Amino acid sequence: MLQAVDATFGYGDTPVxxxxxxxxxxxxxxxxxxxxxxxxxxxxxxxAGTRRPSHGQVLLDGSPLTSQSRTAVAxxxxxxxxxxxxxxxxxxxxxxxxxxxxxxxxFSVEGPADLALARTALKATGVEALEGRMFSTLSGGxxxxxxxxxxLAQISDARGSSPGREILILDEPTAxxxxxxxxxxxxxxxxxxxxxxxxIVVSTHDLAFAARVCRTLVMIKDGRVLAAxxxxxxxxxxxxxxxxxxxxxxxxxxxxxLVVPHRTAGTERPA
Amino acid sequence: MRSVRGRxxxxxxxxxxxxxxxxxxxxxxxxxxxxxxxxxxxxVPFSDNPDAQIFFIxxxxxxxxxxxxxxxxxxxGVVFQGLLRNPLATPFTLGVSAGAALGAMLxxxxxxxxxxxxxxxxPLASFAGxxxxxxxxxxxxxxxxxxxxxxxxxxxxVTMNAFFSALILFVQYFADFTDTFRILRWLMGDLDVSSYTxxxxxxxxxxxxxxAFAWLARPLNLLSLGPDAAESRGLDVTRAQRVAFVSASLAxxxxxxxxxxxxxxxxxxxxxxxxxxxxxxxVVLPASALFGAAFLVACDVVSRTVLAPLELPxxxxxxxxxxPFFLWLLVRRR
Numbered sequence: 001m002l003q004a005v006d007a008t009f010g011y012g013d014t015p016v017x018x019x020x021x022x023x024x025x026x027x028x029x030x031x032x033x034x035x036x037x038x039x040x041x042x043x044x045x046x047x048a049g050t051r052r053p054s055h056g057q058v059l060l061d062g063s064p065l066t067s068q069s070r071t072a073v074a075x076x077x078x079x080x081x082x083x084x085x086x087x088x089x090x091x092x093x094x095x096x097x098x099x100x101x102x103x104x105x106x107f108s109v110e111g112p113a114d115l116a117l118a119r120t121a122l123k124a125t126g127v128e129a130l131e132g133r134m135f136s137t138l139s140g141g142x143x144x145x146x147x148x149x150x151x152l153a154q155i156s157d158a159r160g161s162s163p164g165r166e167i168l169i170l171d172e173p174t175a176x177x178x179x180x181x182x183x184x185x186x187x188x189x190x191x192x193x194x195x196x197x198x199x200i201v202v203s204t205h206d207l208a209f210a211a212r213v214c215r216t217l218v219m220i221k222d223g224r225v226l227a228a229x230x231x232x233x234x235x236x237x238x239x240x241x242x243x244x245x246x247x248x249x250x251x252x253x254x255x256x257x258l259v260v261p262h263r264t265a266g267t268e269r270p271a
Numbered sequence: 272m273r274s275v276r277g278r279x280x281x282x283x284x285x286x287x288x289x290x291x292x293x294x295x296x297x298x299x300x301x302x303x304x305x306x307x308x309x310x311x312x313x314x315v316p317f318s319d320n321p322d323a324q325i326f327f328i329x330x331x332x333x334x335x336x337x338x339x340x341x342x343x344x345x346x347x348g349v350v351f352q353g354l355l356r357n358p359l360a361t362p363f364t365l366g367v368s369a370g371a372a373l374g375a376m377l378x379x380x381x382x383x384x385x386x387x388x389x390x391x392x393x394p395l396a397s398f399a400g401x402x403x404x405x406x407x408x409x410x411x412x413x414x415x416x417x418x419x420x421x422x423x424x425x426x427x428x429v430t431m432n433a434f435f436s437a438l439i440l441f442v443q444y445f446a447d448f449t450d451t452f453r454i455l456r457w458l459m460g461d462l463d464v465s466s467y468t469x470x471x472x473x474x475x476x477x478x479x480x481x482x483a484f485a486w487l488a489r490p491l492n493l494l495s496l497g498p499d500a501a502e503s504r505g506l507d508v509t510r511a512q513r514v515a516f517v518s519a520s521l522a523x524x525x526x527x528x529x530x531x532x533x534x535x536x537x538x539x540x541x542x543x544x545x546x547x548x549x550x551x552x553x554v555v556l557p558a559s560a561l562f563g564a565a566f567l568v569a570c571d572v573v574s575r576t577v578l579a580p581l582e583l584p585x586x587x588x589x590x591x592x593x594x595p596f597f598l599w600l601l602v603r604r605r
């Protein structure tokens with residue numbers, strides 16, 4: 001279980017998060033939605049332990065992330081950032097093997113077990129055929145899958161794993177993808193959650209994606225939690241309006257709530 | 272894919288063999304032909320043995336200096352490129368060479384005969400100048416920022432280079448013709464050391480830096496994903512950046528104090544090596560260190576022989592090769 005307790009954070013003098021409390025139970029699939037600049041990415045950074053809250057704390061199975069070493073945290077929690085640009089031309093397999101950093105000693109190199117985990121991860125994300133390709137030659141969707149594979153390799157335990165132990169954090173994974181790849185990422189996250197028992201936290205602007213993929217949604221606005229709970233309860237017309245300042249209808253389409261925006265709040269004409 | 276360990280061993284054996292061969296052959300080539308057998312013939316007194324004198328006093332220290340400077344600048348180039356996440360960075364991007372040049376020219380102009388523990392003032396002052404320059408850059412980049420901002424590093428480095436160049440012109444105004452000539456020569460980069468003292472005195476610093484480089488190989492791989500991604504994979508990014516900056520700056524300062532600011536080694540060698548062995552820093556770093564040694568020693572042989580008996584400063588040769596190479600890289604990146 002990953003928990004934020006009254007977590008507060010700012011960059012320099014600019015406050016971003018104000019006392020956010022949040023519970024992500026093991027095996028949960030949580031979506032984070034909210035306007036641009038609401039603090040979603042920052043919250044994900046706190047949850048991953050790459051930033052420390054100035055007040056409050058983030059707990060992993062009850063113990064603060066700050067009391068654990070970076071590598072110990074990295075063995076449990078992996079992050080897929082919004083976009084990945086490599087400064088040098090690595091092969092796909094090399095990129096995935098970089099995920100094993102936290103498992104290796106200072107001067108040791110990846111062994112057969114690491115290689116096997118990397119290949120399993122490539123297979124899980126459906127890009128095992130790209131192993132020998134240069135990362136820079138891949139399409140956006142393929143890069144995304146390779147980075148997810150690298151994250152999987154990072155939280156895989158060579159001794160096997162218990163469900164819910166591995167936590168995957170994704171920051172707007174569909175932002176730069178076309179429709180087909182968006183659906184691909186949706187079903188990939190679904191499969192990783194169902195088959196590998198991964199705990200997944202994903203931020204997104206795509207409410208259809210959030211409704212289809214996630215079980216639980218958290219609404220973030222102005223650095224605070226506006227609402228949290230099961231998708232059906234959170235994704236109501238009233239709350240979406242409050243979150244984004246837009247008038248919406250929520251209709252049901254194939255068992256999923258579908259948000260249809262029609263105008264910004266306070267204006268008469270359709271947007 | 273072959274294992275990383277296998278690739279490291281292959282690279283070290285191949286590039287190491289090449290470097291060794293170059294270093295062994297280089298002292299035998301020059302405007303005056305010498306005989307190895309006579310140079311190594313200890314039955315003749317050293318003072319009566321011109322072959323031995325040329326070999327051991329003129330050419331061997333020069334060759335070893337080339338190897339030391341070449342391998343240091345090449346591997347420091349790799350580290351700076353990894354740190355700045357910019358394949359076009361060089362060891363001199365952050366102001367090391369301009370600081371070193373200012374120090375050297377102050378020493379040449381105002382204290383030409385001073386020496387400390389047998390080391391002449393110019394290399395000492397050049398080292399001090401390089402440390403001053405990178406110290407300022409470091410403080411600028413770490414102020415008001417968690418870790419080191421690579422953008423600020425680059426901007427501060429470029430600014431320091433320009434500012435120190437202005438100071439150099441200012442000091443140069445007070446130098447006489449002889450000093451100006453010596454300063455210009457120093458700026459070209461020259462391996463004419465004619466003693467082992469500069470090598471021995473810089474070796475400890477270079478050795479410490481190389482140990483840091485070995486530790487940095489894997490962190491530099493992660494850094495190429497970006498600082499946030501590297502951090503989430505378990506790397507202490509701030510520490511890795513600090514170690515990279517300090518060790519590569521010290522190594523560059525030491526190399527420049529021996530051979531002057533020999534240009535382009537720090538960018539040509541890492542790129543050629545990456546084309547051959549891929550991007551993994553665990554292979555690129557040792558391969559660049561060894562290839563850099565061979566490359567600069569070979570360039571030095573060319574500079575000593577191409578217009579013999581004239582000996583060109585080696586920096587002219589590396590710049591003549593490096594300029595077009597750099598442009599080719601720029602065009603190729605599109």
